[in-house]
Amino acid sequence: MxxxxxxxxxxxxxxxxxxxxxxxxxxxxxxxxxxxxxxxxxxxxxxxxxxxxxxxxxxxxxxxxxxxxxxxxxxxxxxxxxxxxxxxxxxxxxxxxxxxxxxxxxLGSCYGTADRSTRDLEGRTITSSNTIDILSNVSSRSAKTRGQGMRYTMLEKDLFTYRFIQGVKELYEFDRANTPSPHIRTVQRYLSKSAECSTEGKLIIKELKEYLERNRYPLAICWSEDATRITGGIEYNLNEDKLSGLVAPIGTNGMPIMNLFKCSSPRKVLADIQDNPIGRNVQLCMAQPICMDAAPFCILYNCTNNKFSTTDVLNKWNFVQAEMDKEDIKVVCMATDGDSRFIGAMLKKMKLPNHNDNPFGAWFVSNTNNDSLCVQDPTHLANKFRTRLVNQTKQLILGRFQVSKIHLEKLVRDVSKDQHGLAEGALSDKDKMKFRPVEKITSEQVMSSLDQHIPLSNGTVAYLKIISCIISSYMDPSLSPSHRIFNVW
Structure with a gap:
């Protein structure tokens, strides 16, 4: 032997x-x-x-x-x-x-056959540069391991869990069929141990404070919220013994009333389903730390049927502000999309217009003593400008010039792409939420190419410059405060 x-x-x-x-x-x-x-x-x-x-x-x-x-x-x-x-x-x-x-x-949490490269990877965070190293290391160890003897490090589990969250079950099973990956139940167990499920309609401020302190971020956030379309449905939550997917009525504080849909009896379950609409949208509220490259924190979510008023928005913002003050977290500003109810709440919260005397002259109508700042989400704002541009049902006129999508289409058709970097996909109106097309059409290459090659495109160029100023004033960290004000103005 x-x-x-x-x-x-x-x-x-x-x-x-x-x-x-x-x-x-x-x-x-x-x-x-x-x-x-x-x-x-x-x-x-x-x-x-x-x-x-x-x-x-x-x-x-x-x-x-x-x-x-x-x-x-x-x-x-x-x-x-x-x-x-x-x-x-x-x-x-x-x-x-x-x-x-x-x-x-x-070895961290490496329970499998490990080598020096595994130990070198341990303790790092997942980045685009080391993802390939992690996957290749898993592949090489998997080739040497028989049966169910494969074990994974914490870093590897984090990577596969992230892939599971991003792609959900179907995509993860496809990945696992083609690459060495943990079983889906392994990932689900790891996720359940590493994360906590937040309750719908619950404002998780203490968790937010822990997140800020753990990452040494300042106790200051920008509040942003928006609703997105979902496929509505009713589900039974086994852990909490209640129904989810129904729209709860809004309370006096602007927040959805919690724990309404407890499954205490079959009769109550039927009554809840008959009396309450199914949520076709989910309202997401994010807290963005005031720090470069900081990830936003989901602080609140709830199903909605998009039926609420400006007063409901104001009540919710006031309630959130009061709860944040209890944890010494400052809300620097509120940011939403261009919904008329949110815009109305912004005007009331900032007390606009202010016709009283102020130190900046009659043209400045803001209240200088207001601590709350409300802004429209720059990504939504820029996307709305682009949507208006690619919509050909209505004409846009700036002075004596016309703003038209035709100028950009002519540029793509007649001028080589190496001069402007634009493709026809950036001019499509099928997906109104993509931000990358906005960045493409507002690039300096596109605007200079329109000036040089497309006659009578002055209005389109001016329109694109307006969008570019909006994006840079809110999203370019290199600009000075005076330059930001100039671009916004």
Missing amino acids: NSQKRPFAAIFSSTLDDAETSKRQMKDALYTESMVVESLDDNMSDKISPYQWSIESDEPTQFEAGCTSFSNDEPVMSDLVTVDITQLSHDTLCCDEESGNGEMLK
Whole structure:
């Protein structure tokens, strides 16, 4: 019988104080073939089999572990590895350096066959640059692992969980059929342990504060909200014993009334379904930290049938402001789309127009003593300008010039793309929510090409410059305050 070459590792999930428990966990770890890593000792002629093990120690916190390999059908005992329980952290392998059997390995949550590249990846965050490295590492380990012995690091689980969230079940199953990936139930279990489900209609401000403090962001946010279309349906929430998908009435504070659809009896369930409409939209409220590259935080969501008033919006904003003040979080501004109810709430909240005397002259109608700032979401605003441009049912006139989509179509058709970088897809009105087409049509290349090659396009160029000024004033971090005001004005 040829010498079997199998790697060895002792992997622990937590620090253990009880020696008997330590020995038992050591035994389990050694017996499990999947829980292995390669030994770092290049001078060892044999690899240790995880099926044969030996533990000998009376010390409460320290013991020696050894495994055997087989050579010519005879068991050969390997060098003993001294393991100090007090030095073990989460999923850490400790080896006695004096015995020449390796070094301390910090594996994070890697329970599978790992190598140096795995350890190099551990502790990093997922970025576009190391995603390929993570996936290739998983693929190479998967080729060496038999059956269900594959284990994944925390970083890898984070990546696959993100893919599951983004693509939902169907796309993840397609990915798994073509690439090495954890089973979908593994990802779902990991997601349920790592995340908490927020309740519909609940304002989660304490969690927001924890998020800001954990990332060392200032306790200041920009509140933004918008509704998006969904496929309506009624579902039963097993964990909370209630129905979801129905539109709850709005309370006096502007918030949806919670816990209305408890399934206390079949009669109540039928009454709730008959008396309340199914939500065809979901209202999302996001808190954007006042910090560069900070991810927004979903602080509130609820089903809606789009039936609410300006007063409801104002009541909700006042309630949110009061709750934020309790946690010392400052709401710098409110941002929404161009819905007339939100615009009306903005005007009332900012007390516009203000015809009283102010230090900036008669043309300035804002209230200078107002701490609340309301803005229209720049992405929505720029998209509405683009939608108006590509809509040919109505004409746009600026002075003596016409603003028309025809000028851009003529530019795409008659001038090579290397001069303007524009394609016909950017002029389509099928998807009104894409922001990338707005950036393309407002580029300097497009506007200069229109000036040079398309006659009588002055109005279209001026219109595109207006959109460009709106985008840069709100979204370009390099602009000075005076330059921003100039662009907005």
